[in-house]
Amino acid sequence: MSITTQAYHPSPPDTPPNAGPSNLHPNIYNNIHDEETPPQTAFSILEPPAHLSAITTHTTHIRPLDPDDTFPDGGTRSWLVVLGSFFLLMASYGMMNSTGVLQNYFATHQLANYSTSAVGWIPGLFTFFGLVLSVQIGPMFDRYGPTGILIAGSCCYVAGLLILAECKLYWHFMLTLGVVMGSGAALLSTAAMAAVPQWFDRRVGLAMGWAMSGAGVGGLELEVFAGLGLYPTYVVMQGFSVSTSVILLSILNVFSTIGRLITGVIADKYGRINTQTGLICLGALAIFTIWLPFGHTLPGLYVFSCVFGLASGSFLSLAPALATLICIPIGGEMLEKVGSRAMVAYLGGVLVVALGMFVMARWASLSYRWRWQAKI
Template sequence: MSDRDQEKVKVAEPEKVPEKVATSLVATVQADVEAEPVSAQVDEEVQQELETVPDGGREAWLVVLGSSLALFVSAGMVNAYGAFQTYYESTLLLSSSSSSISLIGSLQVFFLFFFGTLTGRMFDAYGTSVMLPVGSVISVFSLMMVSLAQKDQAYQIFLSHGVLFGIGISLLYSPSVAVLGHWFKRRRALAIGLATGGSASGGVIMPIILGQLIPRVGFAWAVRIVAFVVMGCLIVSCLTIRTRLSLSRHMTWRTAIDFGGFKDPRYTLATIAAFLLFYAFFIPYFYIQIYATFQGVQSGIADYLVAILNAMNIPARIIPAIFADRYGTLTVFVPVAAVCSVLLLGLWLPSRNSASIIAFAALYGLFSGGFSSLLPTYIASISPRESLGARIGSVYMVVAVATLVGTPTGGALLKDVDQKHFNALIIFAGALTVAGTVVLAIAGVVESVKLRRLFTRQVSSSQNRAQEQDTADEG
């Protein structure tokens, strides 16, 4: 063999790998092979954890009880603000305008929902073990501060009842709703309906407690007694509410708001509808008692209108939820919102006597109560479970803005307590509710697979006809 041929053979031979390197490569490959099934097993366990939902049992229903009591305190006190508004306007804050006093109640709702964006993400990361106790302490402390407020010192009520109490209940609300997604899937709407029924119960009981206690023990001690009731409820909530799914234990400001949901048109439309509906939602709760007094309704009846509204909220949170589990959330949500539109414009607007005003309060409470349970139920149905808290919180951030400006806008429209200005207030609320109903209906169209397929088929056939026409014209 020539030297040239030997050189070719030498080049063609594979390069010899050192023994240590070869051993290292083999070990790496073996580690990868062994790690792959372990990783797959972990993913399988996580997926199984997400898919296996108790949908009942002692622990799950105890969580519903705790959530119901937390919402009794948080949203329940917000729903009961109409009783505080009447007392503030008539006795404690005589020098303040109706719009300014309603802003205090709006601040509660604003913080309740706006901080829901952050607290929802905190729930996804850390659960309820810290937020619930901290929110409980802040809520009770703020009510004690309300009881110390002095006459015509609006800033004291503003800071204690508006800001501090709003921050406290914001740490309670979103986690108490989102945790139900850990324990329920098929019966999620029912569980949320039962829990949010607690907020309606709070709106019934708290105004009655205040109405009975203020003449007997004075405003200060009446609020302190309410604070003790709140403390008892929240102790039970802290002991019964538990998370079930694995927590990320990691949170950054960048991920505090989940904007990924807005890529889904259903989520975007639901958020727009929520903004419109909740812009008008609390107007009857804040102004129905003042309207009844203006129309000459006896004080013994007018004082209980807020309680009637909230009492009818209790079945309104549960009954629509039962139908939503069976027929779909939007199938129930759209008719409920449509009926509220009719009640605002067709019943409250022309009402001039006790019978019609009571009928409106009862019927509006019966149907509008579904908003609070059906909105988070729908968001939960279209959101990944691991980001459920953040998605619900992001929607409530938008709702917060609506509620912050909603009732003060109503107060600005009610410059004078006369029929003309009340008509403007009612028409404003009705128009917003109609608009929200329309947007919800559009979300239903987008969600419908059959309609999407029909629309796609029609668009495709139109494009084909257009192409055929262009081809014919070119020929």
């Protein structure tokens, strides 16, 4: 579309006789001139020169702002995305929550000749790949979308799971469970967690809580994976049966699912850092007041599974990838060398350090002024 515009040249005002510049004092003339011609600034509108009095411009069609181009924050399609993410996380992170059962089985069957710390490198590598590759997969999701990522992730994960049943040697487990299934889990979980925020804003905490609850259902999280990975082994070392260890881990995962659902709503209302700080504090209390003094009794383990499950519901998204690689082998080595109580105290100490970091982060976000009621 072409538009021809004509520049507008206003006619000069009538000049009375003897009112020209030669008859005025220079200061008076300058004042008049300053009033008629304001100083040019970055926002001044300049008259185009005479030879540009007739120009032709071409305009392009600009789509008006669509009021529907916002986060749906609900509706059938939005909640179907949450449901899909739920199942993806149930398969990927759910397996991470269950590595303790696998590790205990490997250590008593195919890999019985290896130490607990050596076997611990297998689920540690699986968790490491499942989280560290998310840094590279995230930009791929932004550019290409989820379809190709989900197809590749499903192929890797399903193939690795089928081959895992035939593994007999140590390097078989490292390659199959650690690398292949870890890479598949990274593809699936990254797409699952990146899709939900595309459909929610005001209720994103609630939606992510429902999606992340799939990780807890799949288990029927440095800190979480060490606890979950070594918890069944710890229970067996206290003299209880393998079936009891599986039941306790299942209870922990059930309450972890409930914790994810509740914390999403709480985070939307009171702030995510506030919520996370409170949960870390609850988890540390559960370790030092329940697990450490009463971890040798069955009632104490049942209570700990419930409380720590609720607290650890939102830890997974914050777990640093390097820590997930080394936490289970370190914990396994501590179990063999210094005993179970030292390992429990070590895990509690890690949570205390994390709590201090979150408190410092909240303080810095408030410009180093502490306000108890600030939502952050």
